[in-house]
Ligand SMILES: O=C(O)CCC(=O)C(=O)O
């Protein structure tokens with residue numbers, strides 16, 4: 092698809108050292124990923140949880156496999172048909188944990204908006220136009236944050 096030409100890839104490596112009091116903290120706070128699709132490789136230490144039907148569900152590591160998460164851009168592009176997944180990482184009392192995350196999306200200078208074929212009078216756009224600059228403004232602002240970046244891009248219904 093033309094919009095993906097020159098697409099972006101962000102790689103993040105996370106290392107979570109053992110935590111003496113895991114009940115008092117999190118390895119990573121709840122968030123959804125900025126991007127279209129995330130490929131995530133975790134080692135054999137559990138910690139990743141997805142928010143599903145009001146509960147946190149552990150993603151059990153399967154050796155040699157990737158988890159694939161829907162990101163904010165796919166939710167916006169599909170005008171809400173696919174939902175980006177809220178996830179978090181628990182801290183572990185005894186073991187350190189490593190994960191490698193590869194976030195794939197449109198080019199960094201693209202404006203992300205619902206695909207025109209999915210928007211009409213009966214299905215109005217549910218999201219504000221979004222760019223990497225909006226994301227940077229959001230994460231660097233001192234405004235009180237809503238649940239995540241995507242929430243700040245939703246149009247009032
Ligand atoms: O460590 C993990 O399993 C998840 C990391 C993550 O969600 C992220 O880097 O965005």
Ligand SMILES: [Fe+2]
Nearest residue numbers: 122123124178
């Ligand atoms: Fe993430």
